[in-house]
Amino acid sequence: MPPPAAGSLLSLADAAAGLRDGRHSSQQLVRAALDRIAAVDERVRAFVTVTEEQALAAAADADAAIADGRAGPLTGVPVAVKDVITTQGVRTTCGSRMLERYIPVDDAFVTARLKEAGAVIVGKTNMDEFAMGSSTEHSAFFPTHNPWALDRVPGGSSGGSAAAVAAGEAVLSIGSDTGGSIRQPAAFCGVVGMKPTYGRVSRYGLVAFASSLDQIGPFAHSVQDAAALLQVIAGHDPCDSTSADLPLPDFAAELNRGLKGLRIAAPREYFAEAERMEPEVAAAVDEAIGVLESLGATVDRSVSLPLSKKALPVYYIIAPSEASANLARYDGVKYGYSYTDGASMWDNMEKTRQFGFGDEVKRRIMLGAYALSAGYYDAYYLQAQKVRTLIRREFADLFSRYHLIVTPTAPTVAFPIGAVSDPYEMYLNDIFTLPVNIAGLPAISLPCGFGRAGLPVGLQLIADSWDEVTLFRGAHAYEAATDWHTRHPHL
Amino acid sequence: MDLTLQEVRHIAILTRIGMTDEDARRFQRDLSSILDHIRVLQEVDTEGVPPTANGADLLNVTDADSPRPSRSRDEVLANAPVREDDFFRVRAVIE
Numbered sequence: 001m002p003p004p005a006a007g008s009l010l011s012l013a014d015a016a017a018g019l020r021d022g023r024h025s026s027q028q029l030v031r032a033a034l035d036r037i038a039a040v041d042e043r044v045r046a047f048v049t050v051t052e053e054q055a056l057a058a059a060a061d062a063d064a065a066i067a068d069g070r071a072g073p074l075t076g077v078p079v080a081v082k083d084v085i086t087t088q089g090v091r092t093t094c095g096s097r098m099l100e101r102y103i104p105v106d107d108a109f110v111t112a113r114l115k116e117a118g119a120v121i122v123g124k125t126n127m128d129e130f131a132m133g134s135s136t137e138h139s140a141f142f143p144t145h146n147p148w149a150l151d152r153v154p155g156g157s158s159g160g161s162a163a164a165v166a167a168g169e170a171v172l173s174i175g176s177d178t179g180g181s182i183r184q185p186a187a188f189c190g191v192v193g194m195k196p197t198y199g200r201v202s203r204y205g206l207v208a209f210a211s212s213l214d215q216i217g218p219f220a221h222s223v224q225d226a227a228a229l230l231q232v233i234a235g236h237d238p239c240d241s242t243s244a245d246l247p248l249p250d251f252a253a254e255l256n257r258g259l260k261g262l263r264i265a266a267p268r269e270y271f272a273e274a275e276r277m278e279p280e281v282a283a284a285v286d287e288a289i290g291v292l293e294s295l296g297a298t299v300d301r302s303v304s305l306p307l308s309k310k311a312l313p314v315y316y317i318i319a320p321s322e323a324s325a326n327l328a329r330y331d332g333v334k335y336g337y338s339y340t341d342g343a344s345m346w347d348n349m350e351k352t353r354q355f356g357f358g359d360e361v362k363r364r365i366m367l368g369a370y371a372l373s374a375g376y377y378d379a380y381y382l383q384a385q386k387v388r389t390l391i392r393r394e395f396a397d398l399f400s401r402y403h404l405i406v407t408p409t410a411p412t413v414a415f416p417i418g419a420v421s422d423p424y425e426m427y428l429n430d431i432f433t434l435p436v437n438i439a440g441l442p443a444i445s446l447p448c449g450f451g452r453a454g455l456p457v458g459l460q461l462i463a464d465s466w467d468e469v470t471l472f473r474g475a476h477a478y479e480a481a482t483d484w485h486t487r488h489p490h491l
Numbered sequence: 492m493d494l495t496l497q498e499v500r501h502i503a504i505l506t507r508i509g510m511t512d513e514d515a516r517r518f519q520r521d522l523s524s525i526l527d528h529i530r531v532l533q534e535v536d537t538e539g540v541p542p543t544a545n546g547a548d549l550l551n552v553t554d555a556d557s558p559r560p561s562r563s564r565d566e567v568l569a570n571a572p573v574r575e576d577d578f579f580r581v582r583a584v585i586e
Contacts, residue, residue, distance in 0.1 A: 105566045199547040212545035241552035242545065313529035324506060331507075333579050338572030345582040346507070354509030362510075363521055366502045370494075370522070373505065379533065385542030387535050392543060423521055424528050440547060 004032050009168045010488060012077060012225035019066055019076045026062035026076025030055050030120050033078035037122065037169045040491045045144050046154075046164040048083045050123040051090055058120040065118060073232055075118025080170035082161045083124040084131050085216065086205040087111050094207050095127040095139040095157075098330050098337045098356035108205020109240065110174060110216055110233045117232040122170055125160030129358045130327065131181055131209045133157050134429040135420065138360045143417055146188060147489040148455055152414040155185030155429075158219070162189040165219045167491055172229050173219040178210050179315050180410075180433025182217045183445035187409035187458020190447045192226045192475070192485065193219045197465045198440035199244035201230075202237030208326040210319035211242070213437040222485055223446060223476040227251040230468065246466065254473040260296035262474060263402045268301065269308040270407035270432055277411045284449030284457040285408045288478065292406065295477055299406065303398060307391050311435040314391065316427060317371045317384035318438070323361075324368030330356060363423060388438050395439045399464040404474045407432050409445040409458030432460060442468045444475050447484035456484075493523045 004024035008015045009032060018024045034052055041047055055078070062076035086092045086104035088111070093099045107115065114121065128138035136144040136159025144159045146152040147167040154163040158175030162185035165173050175182040177195040186193025194217045201216040208214065218229035231252070236245045266289060271282065289299050332338035332352030339351035357365070371380035398405060410429055420426050436443045441462055448459035459478065463471035479485055499519045503510050510518070564577050573580040 102570055105562070105569050198545065199549070238554065242547050242549060244547065244549070307535070310532060310535055313532040316525065316529050317532070328506075332572060333581055335570030335572070340573065340582075342582075345584050347509075348582055349507050350509035353507055357508070359517075362508055363518065363525070365506050365508065366499070366518060367522055367525060369502050369506045370498075370526075373502075380529075382542055383532055383535070383537060385544065386537035386540040387532060389540050389543040390535070390537070422524075424525055440545070 004029050009033055009036060009078070009171055010221050012171050012220060012228055013222070015077050015171050019071070026059040026066065026120060027056065029076060030059035030078050030122065033122050033170055036167070040167050041169060043145060043150055043491065044147055044163050044167050044169070045142050046125055046160040046167060046169055047080070047123040048093055048095070048126050048141060048160070049091060051121060054090065055120050055122045062118055062120060072116065072118040073228060074114065077119055077172065078122045078170045079114055079119040080123055080125050080161055080164040080173040081111065081114070081121055082127055082158050082173070082175045084127060084176050084207045085111060085174060087121065087124065090124065092124065092207070095129045095141065096357065096361070097140045100337065102336055104205070106205060109202035109237045111205060113233050125158070125164050125173060127160055128157035129361050130207070131157040131176055131178055132323070132360050132364055134180070134184060134426050136160060137417060138358060140358055145417070146414045147491055148190060149414065149453060151416055152455065153188065153417050155188035155414060157181040159185045161219050162186050162191055162193060165189070165191045165221065166489060168488065172225060174216060174233070175219055176206055176214060176216050177437065178213045178319060179437050180430040182219065183433050183443060183458065183460060184410050184429055186219060186445040187456065188414040190456030190484070190487065190489070191219055191221060192223055192444065192446045193217065194226045194230065194444040195436065195442060196230060196234060196468060197442040199242055200234050200442070200468070202235070202240040202243040204237055204239040210322040211326060212322060213319060215437070223444070223472055223479050224252060224255060226444070227255065227472045249469050251468050251472055254469050255476040257473050258296060259292060259474065259477045262297040262404060264292060264297050264299045264404045264406050264474070265303045265398050265402040266299055266301045266406050267303050267305040267308065269305055271301070274411055275431065276428060277408070278413065278451060280451030281408050281412060281457050284451060285459055288448040288459045289406060291478060291481055295481055300402070305394050305398065305435070307387065307394055308435055310387055311391060311438055312427060312431055314384045314387050314438055315434045316367070317380050318388065320364040320368030321371050321381050322368065324365045324372065327361070327365055332356070360423065391435060392439045395441060403463070403470055405462040407460045407462070409433065409460040413451040413453070413455035413457060436462055441465055442471050444471055446475050446479055448482070449484060494519055494526065
């Protein structure tokens with residue numbers, strides 16, 4: 001058998017077709033992914049851990065399954081998993097010194113689903129520590145580099161998963177999105193990234209950050225591939241009481257239905273009135289809206305989501321508050337980094353957290369504890385929860401009149417590594433993605449052009465809760481009419 | 492509104508995060524600046540608005556009350572920093 005064609009790592013459809021038709025074996029495909037990692041990851045640094053041995057064994061099993069006619073939807077396909085999701089027997093670091101040597105005894109729900117579907121996990125990807133960040137610079141180990149420009153960030157917190165797909169090191173990857181952590185790196189790296197409705201994918205085995213916002217989702221080179229990956233990981237799980245017990249739709253059911261009859265809202269707070277918007281990003285998204293209109297959608301640019309600007313403060317109260325509770329578990333007793341030379345039990349615990357956590361994690365734990373503390377609870381946490389209700393109502397009102405919302409994914413293209421040092425400036429990366437998590441909605445980012453320095457721009461589509469089918473329909477129609485997703489970085 | 496150094500120290504104790512004086516001053520600056528930005532939330536009129544705890548609209552999800560095997564002790568203790576027999580070993584809590 002000849003080695004896999006160059007494009008096989010850049011499309012699930014191609015990789016799977018090649019496996020089905022016997023054009024390549026899974027072992028060849030996985031070998032090609034591992035070779036690609038060996039060739040480029042010294043520069044990209046998408047991976048914290050490469051699981052070569054396990055991957056080659058899984059690929060051999062996949063080839064046997066294909067030969068026996070037992071192939072599943074992802075059988076033999078190399079997939080990367082963000083290092084916030086547990087993998088049995090393979091360390092899961094969360095990008096933190098705290099979990100540098102943590103070996104989970106269990107697979108996460110999504111990890112188990114991937115394995116059942118035949119996917120071959122090639123490694124665990126780098127991320128901002130505990131998923132807190134927008135650039136992957138807050139990894140305790142090393143920053144990941146943007147495959148389009150190695151001096152730039154890949155976005156974050158799922159920067160490793162986005163970069164791995166963009167660089168052709170894995171066909172697909174998994175990320176997690178609490179305030180934009182899938183969509184913003186997808187935009188920065190020129191790939192498709194999707195956050196499902198809150199409750200669509202079980203978080204069992206996802207290391208918790210902000211439990212009312214966290215959701216797991218796919219990265220891929222195309223909308224169709226992202227829908228196929230979501231199909232594998234979605235579904236009810238009794239081990240996550242927030243996972244919805246709803247019938248699972250065929251996410252690809254309406255991919256080819258086109259845009260005729262779809263009403264799309266382009267809220268002005270996300271365009272002309274947006275802070276720090278780069279003109280090239282605005283131009284690319286304007287052009288994308290023109291494409292949506294030319295395909296038969298009606299786009300209304302007069303609508304408003306006036307509370308959008310309050311989403312950032314709501315997020316930076318709710319997410320740190322939940323994080324302060326979730327991260328209380330890292331006490332150096334049960335697992336993880338442990339300082340043991342202190343003067344007392346409390347001294348050990350305080351030093352464990354002092355040396356085990358990075359500054360951004362500490363800032364958020366402290367901010368959350370402050371917002372929840374006596375005297376401030378009503379003014380901060382409760383007020384944020386009430387504004388959250390109002391933000392949800394604004395979206396619900398819009399979705400009573402429109403099928404989709406279109407916005408830029410982020411106000412800028414990828415910025416240089418080290419360029420943003422102020423914590424609040426970093427938070428502004430996510431102004432267009434945070435409201436979606438606050439309202440629990442599904443959304444997708446897909447490539448829609450190139451801005452400053454030839455860096456990718458992302459288009460965000462948002463749908464009503466549980467309507468991923470329409471989300472994928474809109475995204476696929478745009479993608480099919482453009483060729484941005486077929487461009488790849490040269491490494 | 493600026494957090495005082497004393498408030499930062501107090502939060503550090505609440506969250507059990509050890510820190511040097513220099514750390515405390517850095518966090519005082521960072522957290523004060525972030526709090527300045529999020530204070531705009533007070534401007535929103537939320538009179539009579541109920542709070543929303545999560546995006547799922549789920550309430551009181553319960554498990555069937557049926558016994559099932561738990562994890563083995565070895566699994567539970569697999570990542571223990573210091574294990575002694577079937578226990579997590581810690582320093583004395585009361586000395």
